[in-house]
Amino acid sequence: xxxxxxxxxxxxxxxxxxxxxxxxxxxxxxxxxxxxxxxxxxxxxxxxxxxxxxxxxxxxxxxxxxxxxxxxxxxxxxxxxxxxxxxxxxxxxxxxxxxxxxxxxxxxxxxxxxxxxxxxxxxxxxxxxxxxxxxxxxxxxxxxxxxxxxxxxxxxxxxxxxxxxxxxxxxxxxxxxxxxxxxxxxxxxxxxxxxxxxxxxxxxxxxxxxxxxxxxxxxxxxxxxxxxxxxxxxxxxxxxxxxxxxxxxxxxxxxxxxxxxxxxxxxxxxxxxxxxxxxxxxxxxxxxxxxxxxxxxxxxxxxxxxxx
Amino acid sequence: xxxxxxxxxxxxxxxxxxxxxxxxxxxxxxxxxxxxxxxxxxxxxxxxxxxxxxxxxxxxxxxxxxxxxxxxxxxxxxxxxxxxxxxxxxxxxxxxxxxxxxxxxxxxxxxxxxxxxxxxxxxxxxxxxxxxxxxxxxxxxxxxxxxxxxxxxxxxxxxxxxxxxxxxxxxxxxxxxxxxxxxxxxxxxxxxxxxxxxxxxxxxxxxxxxxxxxxxxxxxxxxxxxxxxxxxxxxxxxxxxxxxxxxxxxxxxxxxxxxxxxxxxxxxxxxxxxxxx
Numbered sequence: 001x002x003x004x005x006x007x008x009x010x011x012x013x014x015x016x017x018x019x020x021x022x023x024x025x026x027x028x029x030x031x032x033x034x035x036x037x038x039x040x041x042x043x044x045x046x047x048x049x050x051x052x053x054x055x056x057x058x059x060x061x062x063x064x065x066x067x068x069x070x071x072x073x074x075x076x077x078x079x080x081x082x083x084x085x086x087x088x089x090x091x092x093x094x095x096x097x098x099x100x101x102x103x104x105x106x107x108x109x110x111x112x113x114x115x116x117x118x119x120x121x122x123x124x125x126x127x128x129x130x131x132x133x134x135x136x137x138x139x140x141x142x143x144x145x146x147x148x149x150x151x152x153x154x155x156x157x158x159x160x161x162x163x164x165x166x167x168x169x170x171x172x173x174x175x176x177x178x179x180x181x182x183x184x185x186x187x188x189x190x191x192x193x194x195x196x197x198x199x200x201x202x203x204x205x206x207x208x209x210x211x212x213x214x215x216x217x218x219x220x221x222x223x224x225x226x227x228x229x230x231x232x233x234x235x236x237x238x239x240x241x242x243x244x245x246x247x248x249x250x251x252x253x254x255x256x257x258x259x260x261x262x263x264x265x266x267x268x269x270x271x272x273x274x275x276x277x278x279x280x281x282x283x284x285x286x287x288x289x290x291x292x293x294x295x296x297x298x299x300x301x302x303x304x305x306x307x308x
Numbered sequence: 309x310x311x312x313x314x315x316x317x318x319x320x321x322x323x324x325x326x327x328x329x330x331x332x333x334x335x336x337x338x339x340x341x342x343x344x345x346x347x348x349x350x351x352x353x354x355x356x357x358x359x360x361x362x363x364x365x366x367x368x369x370x371x372x373x374x375x376x377x378x379x380x381x382x383x384x385x386x387x388x389x390x391x392x393x394x395x396x397x398x399x400x401x402x403x404x405x406x407x408x409x410x411x412x413x414x415x416x417x418x419x420x421x422x423x424x425x426x427x428x429x430x431x432x433x434x435x436x437x438x439x440x441x442x443x444x445x446x447x448x449x450x451x452x453x454x455x456x457x458x459x460x461x462x463x464x465x466x467x468x469x470x471x472x473x474x475x476x477x478x479x480x481x482x483x484x485x486x487x488x489x490x491x492x493x494x495x496x497x498x499x500x501x502x503x504x505x506x507x508x509x510x511x512x513x514x515x516x517x518x519x520x521x522x523x524x525x526x527x528x529x530x531x532x533x534x535x536x537x538x539x540x541x542x543x544x545x546x547x548x549x550x551x552x553x554x555x556x557x558x559x560x561x562x563x564x565x566x567x568x569x570x571x572x573x574x575x576x577x578x579x580x581x582x583x584x585x
Contacts, residue, residue: 057402059584077404085402091394095328096321107317108403132328148399 008071009034010082010156010187011056015065018051018211025051027211028065033156033187038178040198041191042295043208049191050088052208053158056189057085070155081109084154086145088161088191094134098125098144101133102151111152123147123177139170146177157181159190163197175201195219195291207298215298219291226297228289229261232270240280248273256282314405318413319420326383326421335379335421339429342371347437361447362538364437365454368430369534370548372458373527374494377465379425381486383418384469388580389482398585407580415466415573422462430455454534460565461530465493467572474579494527519555526568533561 009032018026026048033039043049054060056067058075072078092101102116120129123143133141142162149157157178163171179201182188192198198205205222207215215222234257236244241256248270250260262270274284326332347364391397400410434451469486476482501521505514522528535548536558 054398054584057398059398059401080402080404083402085399087395087398089395090399092396093321093325093394095325100321100324104317104321105399105403108314108400108405110311110313110404 007035010070011189012068013052013056013065014067016052016055016062016067017064018048018055018060019063025211026055029208029211029213030065031206031213031216033189035155035185035187036182037204038182038188038190038202039204039206040195040202041189041206041208042193042195042198043191044193044299047208048211049208050160051211053085053087053160053189053191056158057083081152082155084149084151084157086149086157086159086162088164090141090145092133092141092144095132097130097132098136098140098147099129101144102129102147105148106151109152115151119147119150122150124173139166142166142170143174146174150181153186155186157186157188157190159188161191161193163192171197195295199291207295209299209301214301219294222298223289223294224264226289226294227264228293228297229263230267230289231287232260232262232274233285233287234258234260234274234281235283235285236280237282244277244280247277310406310409315409315413315416318405318410319416322387322414322417323420326418331383332421332424335383335425336428339375339379339425340432342375343368343429343433344436346371347433348440359444359447360437360441361434361444362450364433365447365450366535366538368433368451368454369531372454372461373531376422376426376458376462377490377494377527380418380422380462380465381469381472381490383421384414384466385473385476385482385486386479387414387418387470388473389476389479390473392477392583392585393479397583401585408577411470411573411576411580415463415470418466418470419459419463422466423459426458426462427455430458450534450538453537457530457534457562457565460562460569461526464526464565464568464572467569467576471572471576471579474576474583477583493525497525498528516555519550519553522550523554523556523561523564526565529561529564533558536561 011031011033013029013031016026016029017024029048029052031039031041031052041049041052051060055062056069056074058073058079067074069079070082072082096104098120099116102120103113106113106116117126117129120126123146125140125143125147128136128140133144136144142165146159146162149159159178163174166174178188178190182203188202190198190202195205199219204217205215205219206213207222217225232250233253234244234248234250236256236258238256241252241258245252245258248258248260250258253259260270274281323332346367347360388397391400401407430451434448438447468489472485472489473482476485501518504521505518508514523532531548532550532554536554
């Protein structure tokens with residue numbers, strides 16, 4: 001993955017600002033996606049994820065900044081051939097079969113029909129190809145959407161909340177396919193509203209909050225940069241809670257427990273002091289910051305920065 | 309660069325969806341039943357000077373003014389609003405397809421459905437009535453004229469329905485709008501004109517403005533053209549009597565249909581170009 005930095009990015013967004021009359025939907029966003037890279041775009045509803053996709057597709061014009069898709073302007077013929085899109089909650093015509101939907105989009109994209117059967121097999125819809133889309137389950141429809149997005153070997157895939165509403169097994173299969181496509185050299189930008197979902201399934205995480213890009217990096221780097229404190233809950237033996245609190249600090253809960261918030265850097269020192277009190281302590285429970293805590297941390301950054 | 313292959317792909321899919329949703333079957337059935345019913349005149353028709361097919365074409369022209377716009381608008385109102393609601397329009401516009409190709413393709417697919425309904429209905433009626441009463445050359449010409457102009461009328465209202473569908477962006481709004489449009493074009497327009505003529509029986513309005521206002525309406529233009537071409541053998545009442553006293557060549561009515569089609573399909577194109585999916 002380290003060699004990728006020398007390759008020109010498939011998607012390059014610089015200082016992008018999008019205004020909807022009074023509302024600033026995107027505010028100086030810069031982001032790149034390189035060949036073979038899977039980037040997760042996270043954000044609440046209304047954070048600007050769909051707006052970003054629509055700008056990359058050429059549906060919206062930037063107020064400021066620039067977007068380049070595989071070296072071409074968004075919406076141009078070259079860009080449209082390079083990019084594939086799966087919108088959030090797409091509903092294909094119920095009366096058509098899966099194969100007919102694929103046939104339609106193959107013809108629109110100018111791709112041969114030879115690949116249709118292979119793509120339907122790839123997403124596990126080979127058996128259901130001749131059935132009407134109306135009879136498909138939610139997961140099957142989403143997989144048909146992915147198969148559609150893979151027509152014509154796109155260089156850049158834009159997937160808007162592709163796994164929302166999928167069960168855990170379908171979700172795993174979905175990410176397996178995406179990993180395989182990225183392995184063949186395509187860049188993938190997919191949006192999601194939960195960090196837990198994209199953990200270990202993407203190479204990089206970008207977080208949008210209120211139209212601003214508040215984080216961009218690997219999950220490990222974001223976690224260490226956030227400097228989030230862990231929380232240690234110590235249950236004291238009967239009558240010893242006061243002594244434990246006097247020694248360690250923290251706050252008392254429900255009579256016999258003490259909770260201490262601790263920076264990652266103070267971890268070792270704290271455990272040393274806890275070790276000295278083994279006589280007074282019945283149990284210890286350590287909660288590390290979760291992915292959701294990290295996400296909340298970066299999302300709230302935009303709010304405090306915006307206020308200053 | 310316009311790609312015919314993409315236009316045809318859109319047209320084929322639009323037609324296929326209409327066929328699966330029973331639109332082809334239903335519109336053909338409805339039009340066939342109405343045309344058959346009107347092609348067999350009741351007793352007393354023999355007293356008329358014209359042949360049965362000519363009389364049938366006059367009756368069918370009057371019916372088609374109501375039915376053809378209705379079928380065309382029903383076929384078209386969902387064409388874009390449905391895609392916007394289902395989220396497929398964004399997907400389609402992300403492919404290399406041009407917006408103009410999309411409008412052209414949708415129109416062609418729906419026109420195919422309408423053409424099957426109209427041609428089947430009118431051809432079967434012509435054959436059935438002709439087999440019973442005989443095929444008079446004038447009657448056959450009248451039916452052929454009726455079929456071609458009904459296709460033109462249908463094309464105008466398909467274009468109108470497509471434009472409404474793009475503008476409305478919601479299926480419900482589009483359905484309500486096309487119904488209002490239908491009422492306005494085929495019912496209220498004529499009523500308003502009749503009221504004007506009654507109020508001003510021999511004045512400037514009745515003589516100079518009225519015929520132009522009649523022909524400005526695509527439905528009336530279609531009917532006037534067909535009735536004027538039948539000659540004096542067929543009696544007419546109400547607005548249709550203007551057919552015999554036109555201050556212009558009846559062929560101008562065809563130009564009106566062509567102009568409406570060009571304007572409306574152009575509106576659809578412009579509206580779609582301004583739409584952000």
